[in-house]
Amino acid sequence: MITFPRVVRAEWTKLVSLRSTWITLGAAAVLAVGLAGVIGYGVHHAVEGGDPPPALSEAVGAAFLPIDFFVLVFGVFGVLQMTGEYGSGLIRATLTAVPRRWPVAAAKAVVQVAVTLPVMAATALGSFLVCQAFLGDDGASLGDRGVPGAIVGAAFSPVLVGLIGLGVGTAVRHTAGAITTLVAALFIIPVLLGPALPGDMEKDVMKYVPTVAGQAMYSIGGGGQPFETLSPGASAAVMVGWVALLLAGGVALLLRRDA
Amino acid sequence: MIEARALSKRFGDKLAVDQLSFTVKPGQVTGFLGPNGAGKSTTMRMIVGLDRPTAGVATVNGRAYRDHTAPLRQVGALLEAKSVHKGRTARSHLLALAQTHGIPASRVDEVLAMVGLESAARRRAGGFSLGMGQRLGIAAALLGDPAAVILDEPVNGLDPDGVLWIRNLLKGLAAEGRTVLVSSHLMSEMAVTAEHLVIIGRGRLLADTTVDELIARVAVGTVLVRTPEATALRDVLAAGRATVTSAEPGLLQVSGASAAQIGDLARRHAIALHELTPRRASLEEAYMDLTREAVEFQ
Numbered sequence: 096m097i098t099f100p101r102v103v104r105a106e107w108t109k110l111v112s113l114r115s116t117w118i119t120l121g122a123a124a125v126l127a128v129g130l131a132g133v134i135g136y137g138v139h140h141a142v143e144g145g146d147p148p149p150a151l152s153e154a155v156g157a158a159f160l161p162i163d164f165f166v167l168v169f170g171v172f173g174v175l176q177m178t179g180e181y182g183s184g185l186i187r188a189t190l191t192a193v194p195r196r197w198p199v200a201a202a203k204a205v206v207q208v209a210v211t212l213p214v215m216a217a218t219a220l221g222s223f224l225v226c227q228a229f230l231g232d233d234g235a236s237l238g239d240r241g242v243p244g245a246i247v248g249a250a251f252s253p254v255l256v257g258l259i260g261l262g263v264g265t266a267v268r269h270t271a272g273a274i275t276t277l278v279a280a281l282f283i284i285p286v287l288l289g290p291a292l293p294g295d296m297e298k299d300v301m302k303y304v305p306t307v308a309g310q311a312m313y314s315i316g317g318g319g320q321p322f323e324t325l326s327p328g329a330s331a332a333v334m335v336g337w338v339a340l341l342l343a344g345g346v347a348l349l350l351r352r353d354a
Numbered sequence: 355m356i357e358a359r360a361l362s363k364r365f366g367d368k369l370a371v372d373q374l375s376f377t378v379k380p381g382q383v384t385g386f387l388g389p390n391g392a393g394k395s396t397t398m399r400m401i402v403g404l405d406r407p408t409a410g411v412a413t414v415n416g417r418a419y420r421d422h423t424a425p426l427r428q429v430g431a432l433l434e435a436k437s438v439h440k441g442r443t444a445r446s447h448l449l450a451l452a453q454t455h456g457i458p459a460s461r462v463d464e465v466l467a468m469v470g471l472e473s474a475a476r477r478r479a480g481g482f483s484l485g486m487g488q489r490l491g492i493a494a495a496l497l498g499d500p501a502a503v504i505l506d507e508p509v510n511g512l513d514p515d516g517v518l519w520i521r522n523l524l525k526g527l528a529a530e531g532r533t534v535l536v537s538s539h540l541m542s543e544m545a546v547t548a549e550h551l552v553i554i555g556r557g558r559l560l561a562d563t564t565v566d567e568l569i570a571r572v573a574v575g576t577v578l579v580r581t582p583e584a585t586a587l588r589d590v591l592a593a594g595r596a597t598v599t600s601a602e603p604g605l606l607q608v609s610g611a612s613a614a615q616i617g618d619l620a621r622r623h624a625i626a627l628h629e630l631t632p633r634r635a636s637l638e639e640a641y642m643d644l645t646r647e648a649v650e651f652q
Contacts, residue, residue, distance in 0.1 A: 096423045097454055105453035112446035113439070179439060185447075187404060188437040188494060192454045194403040194420035353405040 099198050106202040110176070110210055120211065123168045124218040130161040131222035135229030148233040152315040155235050155242060158226035159249045159313050162219070166309060169211060169253040170277050173260025176203050177345075178270040190354045200265055200346045204258055211254045219249035219313070241315040248312035248327050255334040256281070256309055262341025266348050281306050298323050308333040355380055356401060356429075356502055356533055361410035363396050363557075370396045372557040373410070378535045378550075380501070383528045385548030386537040389645055393557040394537040395433070398506050402431045414502060426455050426498030432491040432505045440480030444471055444490050447479060452497050465493040484511045492523070502533035509543055521547050541641040555645045568640050577613045579606045580629035587625050591616065 110116055134157045142148050149157065177200070180186040193199050223246055227234035235242055260277055267273035285306045289297050301307050302325045311330035325333065356378040363371040371393040378384045388394050399405040401412045403420040411418065414428050422428045438447050448462045466475050469489040474482070479490060488508060495503055505524070509517045524547055528534045535552075538544050544551060544565075551568060553561040561568060581587050584606055588598050596611035608616060613632045620627050 096456065097425075098456070101456050102454050105450040108446060108450040108453055109439075109442070112443065112450070113441050115441060183439045184434055184437040185439045186437075187433055188451060190404060191402050191431055191433075192426055192451050194422075194425055353399075 097193060097195075097198070099202065102193055102198040102202040103205050105192075106199070106206040107209070110206050116210070119168065119172055120214045123165050124214050124221075127161040127165050127218050128221040128225055131158045131226040132229055134158070134160055135226035135234070139229050139231065139233065142230075142233055149230070151235050151239055151241070154227065154230055154233065155223070155245050155313075155315050157230075158223045158235075159219070159245070161222065162249050162253060162313065163310055165218075166253045166256040166306075167278070167281060169215075169257035170260035170263075170281060171274055172211070173207060173257040173262075174264035174267075174273045174277055175270065176207060176261055177264035178268060178273050181268045182270055186354055196349050197346050200261070200342065200349055204261055204342060207257055207261060208254055211257050212250065215250040215253050219246050222249070244327055245313045245315055248314075248331065251331065252309045252312040252334065255331075255338050256305070258338040259305060259341050262338065262343075262345040265345025266341070302330075303333055305334065305337050308337075355415055356504070356535055357413045358397065358401070359411050359413075361397065361400060361412055362408045363393070363400060363405060364408045370557050371400070371407075374554065374557065374559055375410075376552045376559060376562050378502075378533055378552070380533040381528060381531050382549045383524050383534045383536060383547055384550040384552060385544035386535055386552050386554075387541060387544055387641065388537075388539065388554040388560075390539050392539075392554045394539075394554065395506055397554075398431070398433060398504055398535070398537065401504060402429060402433070404433070424455050424498065426451070426457070427500055428498075429502045429504055430495030430498060430500035431503075432488075432495045432508055434491075434506070436479075436482075436487045436491075437494075438479040438482075438487065438490060441478055443476050443478055444482070444493075445475040447490070448494060448497060451494055455498060457497055461497060461499075465496045468496060469493045485513060485516045488512060488516065488520075492520075500532070502535070503527055505534075505536045507537055507539070509538070517543075541638045545637040553641065553644055560644050565637065568644075569634060569637060575612075576607050576609045576633050577611065577616055578629065578631040578633055579608055579616060579627060580604060581606070581620070581625060581627050583625045586623070587620060590619055590623050590625070594619070 138149055138157050180189055189199055190196055227236065237243065263277050263280070264273045267276055285304045288304065289301060292300055302311070302323055307324060308330040311324035312327050312334065314324065314327070324330065359375050361371055361374045362369065374393070374397060386394050396405060400407050401414065401419060403418070414422070419425055419429060445462060445466065448465065449459060452459070452462050466472050469492050471486065471489055471493060474486060479487070482490065492508070495505065508520050512520065524534055524536055536547065548565060550564055551561065552559070579587065582604060584600065584604050588600070588606060591598050591608060591611060594611065597609050599607045601607060613630050617627065617630055
C-alpha cells in the first residue's frame with residue numbers, strides 16, 4: 096500500500112543515489128565558505144590600508160555575500176529534482192507507482208529540505224566563522240546582537256529558494272525552460288522591476304520580491320540595500336509564501352496534465 | 355482483468371482514441387494490435403492513469419488504476435523502454451519504486467535475477483544497451499508481483515534471443531493466471547505469442563477475437579496444385595464449381611475445392627499430381643485485410 100512516509104523514503108533513495116547530488120551541494124558549500132574567507136581577507140587588508148573598520152552589518156554582510164549568488168545553485172538543484180525526471184522519462188515510472196501524484200511533489204520537497212538544510216546550516220556557520228577569523232578584532236562575533244538570527248536566515252534562505260526551484264520545475268517540466276524562468280524571476284525581474292515602478296510603489300513592492308526577501312533573511316539592518324526591506328522574520332514569512340504559492344501551482348498542473 | 359469502456363482521447367483536433375471498448379481476460383496473452391499511430395500507446399497510458407481520458411473509463415480489476423491503494427500490485431507496466439535516470443544504478447532505480455509500496459529490497463534482487471540483470475544491478479543505467487534497458491523496464495513491471503501486466507512494444511529493437519525470452523516470459527505470466535496485454539504493430543510477433551487479439555485502427559476497435567477466429571473469418575482457403583498436365587486439370591476443375599488461376603506454367607491455384615476433392619478428381623481422370631498444398635490465409639493477410647478496410651471506411 097502507498098503511504099506518504101513510503102513515498103518520502105523512495106524520494107530519499109532517488110536523491111542520495113545520484114552522484115550529482117553530493118557533487119553539487121558539496122562544491123557549493125566549499126566554494127561559499129572559501130569565498131567568505133577570501134572576502135574577509137580582502138576587507139581586513141583594506142582596513143589595514145587605512146579604510147574604516149566595517150560596521151556589524153557590513154561584517155555580517157561580507158560573510159554571506161557568496162550566498163547571495165549560491166541561492167541560484169539551490170534553485171537549480173530544486174528545478175532538476177523534477178525536470179530531471181521528465182528529461183529521462185523516469186516521471187512515467189514514478190507517476191505509475193504513485194498515481195495520485197501530489198505525494199511525489201510533497202515528498203520531493205520534504206527530502207530536499209532534509210538534504211539541503213544541514214548542508215546550508217554548516218555552510219552558513221562556516222562562512223561566518225571563516226570570514227570573521229580573517230577580520231579578527233574588526234569582525235562580528237556569535238554573541239553580537241542579530242548575528243545568530245542572521246546565520247539561521249542564511250541557512251534557510253537558499254533552502255527556500257530550492258523549494259521555489261522545485262515549484263518552477265514542476266510547473267515548467269523542461270530543464271532549460273525552468274532554469275531560464277528561475278533565473279529571470281530571481282535575478283532579472285528584480286533588477287528591472289525597481290526602475291519600472293513609480294517611486295513610492297517601488298518602496299512597497301520590492302521588499303516582497305523573492306531575491307530581496309531572501310537576502311533580508313540574513314541581513315542586519317537591511318544590509319545596505321538601496322531600498323527598504325522587511326525584518327528578517329517577516330522576510331522569511333514572505334519567502335514561505337512564495338514557496339507555498341509556487342509549489343501549489345506546480346502541483347495543480349501536475350494533477351491536471353497528461354504525463 | 356482490464357476493461358475499457360467507450361474510452362476516448364482527443365489531442366487538439368485529433369481523435370487518437372475513439373469510443374474504444376474491450377476486455378482483457380486473465381490467463382491468456384492478449385495481443386493489442388494496430389498500425390503505428392493507431393492509439394495503442396495512448397490507450398495503455400490511459401489504463402495506468404498517465405493520460406486522462408477525454409471520455410469513457412478504463413478499469414483494472416474493477417477500479418480505476420489510480421483508485422487502487424497499491425497499484426503496482428494490480429498492474430505492472432512497461433510503457434517506454436528507458437524510463438530511468440541515467441545516473442542511477444539499476445538497483446537504486448528499482449528500490450525507489452519498490453519503496454513507494456513498502457515492497458522489500460529482497461524483491462528487487464528477485465526481479466533483477468528474473469530478468470537476468472543481477473550482474474548489472476550496481477551499474478548505472480545510462481550505460482545500458484537497449485536490451486538491458488528493456489529488461490530493467492520489465493523488472494520494474496514485475497516488482498509488485500502484479501495481477502496484470504501491460505507491455506508496450508516490448509520486443510522493439512531486441513535481438514532474437516531477447517525476443518524469444520520475452521515471448522516465453524509472457525506465456526509464463528499468462529499461465530500463472532495473470533492478465534497480459536502486450537502491444538505490437540507486427541502481426542507475425544503476435545501470431546506466435548497471443549491467443550486473443552484486440553485490433554484497432556485510427557483509434558477504433560476493428561476486432562476483438564481469438565487468433566483462430568480471425569483466420570477463419572477472413573480466410574477463403576486456396577489449394578496450390580503442381581501438375582505436368584495443368585491444362586487438362588484446369589478443364590476438369592473448371593467444369594466443377596472451382597475457380598482456377600495460374601501464376602506460372604504447371605502451377606495452379608484453386609479455390610472452391612478442397613485438396614481432397616482435387617486429388618480424387620485428378621485420380622478419376624488419371625492426371626498426375628506433383629504437389630497438392632492447402633493454403634490457409636495467414637494472420638498477416640487477415641490483419642492487412644482488417645486494417646485496410648479501416649482505412650477505406652474513413
